[in-house]
Amino acid sequence: MKFNPVTPEAVAAFTAIVGDANVILPTSADDMLRYTHDETEDLRYTPEVVLKPANASEISLIMQYCNKNLIPVTPRGAGTGLSGGALAVHQGVILSTERLNKIVTIDERNLQATVEPGVITQVFQEAVIAKGLYYPPDPSSRGSCFLGGNLSESSGGPRAVKYGVTKDYVLNMEVVLPTGEITWTGANVLKNATGYNLTQLMVGSEGTLGIITKIVFKLIPYPPQNIVMLVPFRNEEQACEAVSKLFMAGIVPSALEFMERDAIEWSGRYLGIEVNLPEDIQAHLLIELDGNDMDQLFKEAEQVYSVLEQFDIDEILVADTEKQKEDLWRLRRNVAHAVKANSVYKEEDTVVPRAELPRLLHGVKEIGARYNFKSVCYGHAGDGNLHVNIIKADMPDEDWQHKLPEGIKEIFRLVVQLGGTISGEHGIGLVQRPYINIALNEVQLRLMQGIKQLFDPNGILNPGKIFA
Template identity: 40%
Template sequence: MFKAIQTERIPVPDNVKKELKRILGDGRVLDDEVDKMLYSYDATRIKMPPDVVVLPQTEEEVQKIVKICYEEGIPITPRGAGSGYTGGSIPVKGGVLISFEMMDKILEIDEDNAIARVQPGVITYRLQQAVEKKGLFYPPDPASYKFCTIGGNIAENAGGPRCVKYGVTREYIMELNTVIHTGDIIHTGRPTLKDVAGYDLTRLLIGSEGTLGIFTEATLKLIPKPKAKKTVKAIYMDIASVGQTVKDIFKAGISPSALEFMDKLAINAVEDFGHYGLPRDAEVILLVEVDGNPKAIEDEILEVARICEKNGAKVEIAKTNQEAEKLWEARRALSPAVAKLNRTKINEDIVFPRSYLPEALPRLREIGKKYNLKMVNFGHIGDGNVHANFMINGLDPDEVARAEKAVEEVFELALGYGGSITGEHGVGITKAPFMRKQFSPVEMDIMRKIKRVFDPKDLINPGKMDLD
């Protein structure tokens, strides 16, 4: 599916390797072929090996790595867990790849101010577990939360099911330490709920996909852990009714903590994968979770059930936490389950304004039919973020060409409704050619100028977002 990326690869000279080994020691500078291959790809399965992989343990080591590489003209690619779907951590120009697997410490959990300070390599799930033991809550929950890292989440401004109520990663980043091209650290933000001094550089860095600097520490906002939650499973035979249900839930003044859907192909893929007891004959399943005060959510979940039934759904309210968790396990299993449907999964994450969902969802499905492709749709319907997956063999040129045209139409459909080409996966290299569809030449030029301020030599995660 992905066209070959033509770019000059820059090798790391022996004198730079020697200096890196002096800074880090031989054991944390990897340059044999096996190690390089292990760090050459992400969830896209596109492979582009670095020349050298370095494993820093401290902020000071990252500064030294960036300084020597920038002075020598060596590309630098930051990497978290490599779980991204757009090639954001792939070293397209070779050079040095910085893996943060050894910078994985939770430095502080401050209960009085409800904040946590962490290194970028901290796994999201591990942070969530640590703060929940103290009655606090870190809401962002990308599907890969059990192995993705906070640094990668910040770089991609990751979302997840709970962002419909709680917002995406940027809502929880209060401070960042970022190593810029000179090797200096810029500290942006404050650990306070209010701070309006100067330009908001923290927000600029969040979602920049590692193209402006290298994150070494973050202060995260925490909130009180919800006391209770309830889940509804609604079974539909009509996809347009699902979109109408979503509109009606919000019109009723209910703010679900998660609002997810999966279509028929997705349901059957999950059942083949793990046998979760989902109805294979359903056209669409909607999962709705509400959380908060135990008394309040009893009324809310009944109102959600009533709205779903009004729109033609067969409704079941999970009776126990275990029953609810099994439903959410099925939702989290979707990505690996769908991957088994064919050799190549083209996973797009377009976004629609919620008001257009009843009209847009049937049109989205028609694109797969038009090009005779196996198309699986699921995702965060509560915020309009739909994962449109084309499952192809990848070896048939005609099929690949049809898939490429279908992806273009998916993006055009989203943009036609005022949406976006990506809601959480980012742009990276796979969506870079479509940036000009969403942004005007003036807007693209402003982004390139920002890139040049932070990275005048284009060495920090180069080749991403079409900003070269």
């Protein structure tokens, strides 16, 4: 695909659409900086222009212009992505949705909310909790990420194990297609058997099929009570096994998170929270139960203890106070930041059927030993979703560039062999493209590329993503 540069005429046309204040050129280096990267490794790409439209109509005009003039457009939420999806790898336009940041309605009668894509996830969660309602998906970056980005990457987070991921809460979306056409994808209903599911086709398409401009979410009643506990294991594979055993006992926790020893230690150090692990502790499970009734939760907690008794664990820490709960969650949510602060790293977002976690973890360590890399593993064990953080530390650049990818391929081949796939919630974006054909066969890729072609005949929307 041959694209055209953003000419002064193009900048003038864009300025006429969005106004002077909402156009950033590379000459404003300070303003431009944050649009040159997301949270993926240390990657940097500078676009030719950043545009900050106010609504779907302005986005439509931008897309019509770019589609006609073959200018690539990279949509961007908060830039918290971990697969490079918001990077302007072909330069052109970065289209930021930051000004589409309104919660349009919270409809308590229907337990639905209509929002714009630039609303921060946590802001939305808190707004609905204030009305006794619940929007469960909460990626670790929920304090800064946008709902539109969550949808684009089909984000999950710790509560997915009980409540499902972002895709399970979207009923309908307004999108601007690469051609500039504006359409809704579905209807504001809990069930829909009217034509093909365009809503779920758009979710997780990583900004390659259209730009989300409005979202209708379903909400559920807020479960006000919870119990949070941290369970230390002397053996990390046993920690993984315990996950399956809890489900087989009929327990559905609202979170079930796995952290290797290093994950919790690094995070503690990063946050200045003292963790003081006994020397023989290799891993932890962070378990949360939620509901409406504390008596009921105490009963469930008893069941959890009786399952965990079968394993070689140290004393279970049950959070006594809201502060202690918060600290436990901060430890978990900041593992990625701690790893990032420690070294250049790559994060692989592996996912397998949950009972296969011990085999995956064992395989990752074995591959690491052969390829000479250290990994810090943690993640949403209840979903079989293990984040494998590969630490560069003092690995020579040459090995990091050329040898490590072979090791990553081995991890991904193992994942697929276990019935899993190479991304659970981060997407393929830019950095996992070289591995896509480990997960997808030729038929799948042909269908997906055909869909891309159908939505975006000129290939201008987020080019260079997903497909190799």
